[in-house]
Amino acid sequence: MKSFTTHSGIVGPMDRVNVDTDxxxxxxxxxxxxxxxFGPNLFDELRYLDKGEPGKPNEGRPLNPExxxxxxxxxxxxxxxxxxxxxxGSSREHAPWALDEFGIRSIIAPSFAxxxxxxxxxxxxxxxxxxxxxxxxxxxxxxxxxxxxxTIDLPEQTxxxxxxxxxxxxxxxxxxxCLLNGLDDIELTLQEADSIKAFExxxxxxxxxxxxx
Amino acid sequence: MAGKTLYDKLWxxxxxxxxxxxxxxxxxxxxxxxxxxxxxxxxxLRIAGRKPWRAETVIATPDHNVPTTxxxxxxxxxxxxxxxxxxxxxxxxxxxxxxxxxxxxINDPRQGIVHVVGPETGACLPGxxxxxxxxxxxxxxxxxxxxxxxxxxxxxxVLATQCLISKKMKNMLVKVDxxxxxxxxxxxxxxxxxxxxxxxxGTGYAIEFGGSTFRNMSMEGRLTVCNMxxxxxxxxxMVAVDDITLEYVKGRTFAPKGEHWDLAEKAWRxxxxxxxxxxxxxxxxxxxxxxxxxxxxxxxxxxxxxxGNVPDPLAExxxxxxxAIERAxxxxxxxxxxxxxxxxxDRVFIGSCTNSRIEDLRAAAAVVKGKKKADSVxxxxxxPGSGAVKVQAEKEGxxxxxxxxxxxxxxxxxxxxxxxxxxxLEQGEHCASTSNRNFEGRQGFGGRTHLVSPAMAAAAAIAxxxxxxxxx
Ligand code: SF4
Numbered sequence: 027m028k029s030f031t032t033h034s035g036i037v038g039p040m041d042r043v044n045v046d047t048d049x050x051x052x053x054x055x056x057x058x059x060x061x062x063x064f065g066p067n068l069f070d071e072l073r074y075l076d077k078g079e080p081g082k083p084n085e086g087r088p089l090n091p092e093x094x095x096x097x098x099x100x101x102x103x104x105x106x107x108x109x110x111x112x113x114x115g116s117s118r119e120h121a122p123w124a125l126d127e128f129g130i131r132s133i134i135a136p137s138f139a140x141x142x143x144x145x146x147x148x149x150x151x152x153x154x155x156x157x158x159x160x161x162x163x164x165x166x167x168x169x170x171x172x173x174x175x176x177t178i179d180l181p182e183q184t185x186x187x188x189x190x191x192x193x194x195x196x197x198x199x200x201x202x203x204c205l206l207n208g209l210d211d212i213e214l215t216l217q218e219a220d221s222i223k224a225f226e227x228x229x230x231x232x233x234x235x236x237x238x239x
Numbered sequence: 240m241a242g243k244t245l246y247d248k249l250w251x252x253x254x255x256x257x258x259x260x261x262x263x264x265x266x267x268x269x270x271x272x273x274x275x276x277x278x279x280x281x282x283x284l285r286i287a288g289r290k291p292w293r294a295e296t297v298i299a300t301p302d303h304n305v306p307t308t309x310x311x312x313x314x315x316x317x318x319x320x321x322x323x324x325x326x327x328x329x330x331x332x333x334x335x336x337x338x339x340x341x342x343x344x345i346n347d348p349r350q351g352i353v354h355v356v357g358p359e360t361g362a363c364l365p366g367x368x369x370x371x372x373x374x375x376x377x378x379x380x381x382x383x384x385x386x387x388x389x390x391x392x393x394x395x396x397v398l399a400t401q402c403l404i405s406k407k408m409k410n411m412l413v414k415v416d417x418x419x420x421x422x423x424x425x426x427x428x429x430x431x432x433x434x435x436x437x438x439x440x441g442t443g444y445a446i447e448f449g450g451s452t453f454r455n456m457s458m459e460g461r462l463t464v465c466n467m468x469x470x471x472x473x474x475x476x477m478v479a480v481d482d483i484t485l486e487y488v489k490g491r492t493f494a495p496k497g498e499h500w501d502l503a504e505k506a507w508r509x510x511x512x513x514x515x516x517x518x519x520x521x522x523x524x525x526x527x528x529x530x531x532x533x534x535x536x537x538x539x540x541x542x543x544x545x546x547g548n549v550p551d552p553l554a555e556x557x558x559x560x561x562x563a564i565e566r567a568x569x570x571x572x573x574x575x576x577x578x579x580x581x582x583x584x585d586r587v588f589i590g591s592c593t594n595s596r597i598e599d600l601r602a603a604a605a606v607v608k609g610k611k612k613a614d615s616v617x618x619x620x621x622x623p624g625s626g627a628v629k630v631q632a633e634k635e636g637x638x639x640x641x642x643x644x645x646x647x648x649x650x651x652x653x654x655x656x657x658x659x660x661x662x663x664l665e666q667g668e669h670c671a672s673t674s675n676r677n678f679e680g681r682q683g684f685g686g687r688t689h690l691v692s693p694a695m696a697a698a699a700a701i702a703x704x705x706x707x708x709x710x711x
Binding site: 057058059060061062080119145148200211212215216218219221222225226229232233234235236238 | 252253254255256260264266268278279282283287289292323326327330364366367390391392395396399400401402404495499500502503506
């Protein structure tokens with residue numbers, strides 16, 4: 027998994043509440059057999075004027091000129107500014123997969139849906155909860171300043187705005203550790219491979235029929 | 240110290256590592272895989288350059304996407320008309336071939352619904368920890384095993400490490416005592432349990448089904464009950480091991496043989512809750528009170544005895560419940576207070592991992608024998624849960640009883656349980672279904688599902704509306 031320590035990047039808006047996983051990546055893409063290839067279809071219904079289908083090339087599809095992430099000033103957005111209950115809906119991991127591939131490294135919102143929040147960490151994305159007022163302030167500053175960037179420091183748990191103002195945020199210690207070191211669950215578990223092997227030996231003695239081939 | 244529950248024993252005997260934050264690495268003995276939730280997990284493994292920890296513990300079979308008409312099945316994978324379904328099935332095949340995973344492919348006689356195939360091949364055994372990327376994995380708990388559904392990331396994790404990161408659940412005992420009345424089946428028991436505790440009643444718990452009713456129940460009946468533990472909110476359901484379990488397991492393809500059998504039998508005899516075990520919650524139901532059940536709404540807890548009347552929202556004081564009833568009645572196209580028996584059926588589906596085993600088909604066949612499907616019922620399909628069930632049913636001539644009654648006899652798969660293949664309801668159609676979920680759109684956009692037992696579904700197919708199978 028990608029690690030996350032500090033990141034500075036362009037901030038882009040997703041200015042509505044209850045953005046659900048279907049809006050992040052529409053249903054038809056769930057029949058895909060891959061975990062990659064979702065980036066061009068992130069926010070598909072908002073981003074394009076026609077309907078996206080799995081397997082249909084996205085090059086040359088008509089872009090929705092009114093969707094902010096299509097504006098030239100928000101190209102290369104890597105920090106997504108969002109509203110309450112971002113990521114609600116299904117538990118599928120296609121949503122963080124799509125965000126990651128699009129280039130989003132961090133999402134800042136007043137609240138997230140539970141499962142989505144977890145899934146972000148599993149996929150190297152840092153979701154940050156700030157108060158609704160702070161998020162409001164950031165939205166205003168972003169709209170007022172083209173090329174608006176934020177600097178996120180995970181070890182210090184801070185966000186620094188261009189004005190110099192620093193926002194503190196909370197993050198679970200274990201998740202922070204994993205993200206800083208780019209450890210995914212599997213890698214972490216494999217660090218305990220010796221324990222697993224030792225258990226396996228014990229288990230083999232207790233239940234040899236489970237190991238007969 | 241208090242004794243241990245069955246769940247405690249299964250849990251304790253599979254802890255590969257205890258972590259500081261209370262979670263454990265739970266060692267997994269059996270991993271079952273199907274085509275829908277596995278492709279990204281296999282791709283993840285490949286990207287990371289990892290191999291399965293113990294490929295021999297994995298068994299795969301395609302079930303969700305496979306067509307069930309003989310015509311489409313004749314030409315195997317290439318015969319799958321929906322191109323996206325075909326890709327998912329082919330991907331499972333190539334992943335399994337590449338990694339040396341045992342797979343029962345589309346036309347292998349052992350192919351079938353994952354949760355039917357596991358127990359009947361002996362791939363799922365007492366005392367095992369069993370996972371599958373599918374919530375109805377709870378079915379396998381009937382063997383006296385700890386069986387849980389997992390997500391795609393977890394599928395990859397188990398493939399790579401043989402372990403699941405897990406936190407212990409609480410213990411719940413659902414105790415049903417007494418004899419079931421004639422025509423009352425395990426499906427009615429579990430629907431009655433869900434009606435009583437609700438679809439969130441088991442959230443955070445592992446449920447053990449105990450009491451004389453389950454002790455006297457066949458393995459197939461226990462599988463039906465544990466299948467729907469998840470519909471009561473519990474990730475795992477289980478039944479203690481007894482003679483019935485051991486008799487069922489003995490001689491199955493992957494069951495231990497010879498010396499290993501003797502060792503296993505001795506160990507499995509201990510897979511019962513100790514007399515002094517303490518459960519966090521106990522629910523008690525009297526078997527004699529259970530009648531044939533029919534769901535009327537869009538959640539399995541919206542269930543009533545067949546003689547009941549659909550609820551009237553005006554009689555409900557709680558405003559959110561009232562709104563839920565109103566919404567369900569509207570979706571289902573039912574009138575407040577109408578009799579369950581007046582609900583007319585457009586289709587009948589006998590199948591799914593809940594009720595597609597041989598006993599289920601025998602029960603349905605016994606009801607339709609010598610009778611004809613009502614003309615008003617557009618279609619009644621019978622879908623065996625696996626190739627083995629199909630062969631057995633045909634040996635017994637059950638397929639002829641169904642076809643003589645005007646019902647269709649199909650090839651094994653999930654079929655109309657979730658309508659991922661071509662078997663779907665049309666908007667507004669009412670279906671008597673032996674499956675497990677009656678959510679909006681589950682069996683097709685706008686479709687209206689009523690969950691019932693196989694005998695009740697068969698009787699409804701003949702009558703054209705719900706009837707009490709005991710009076711049929
Ligand atoms: S039969 Fe239905 S519930 Fe069972 S595994 Fe298939 S789709 Fe899921």
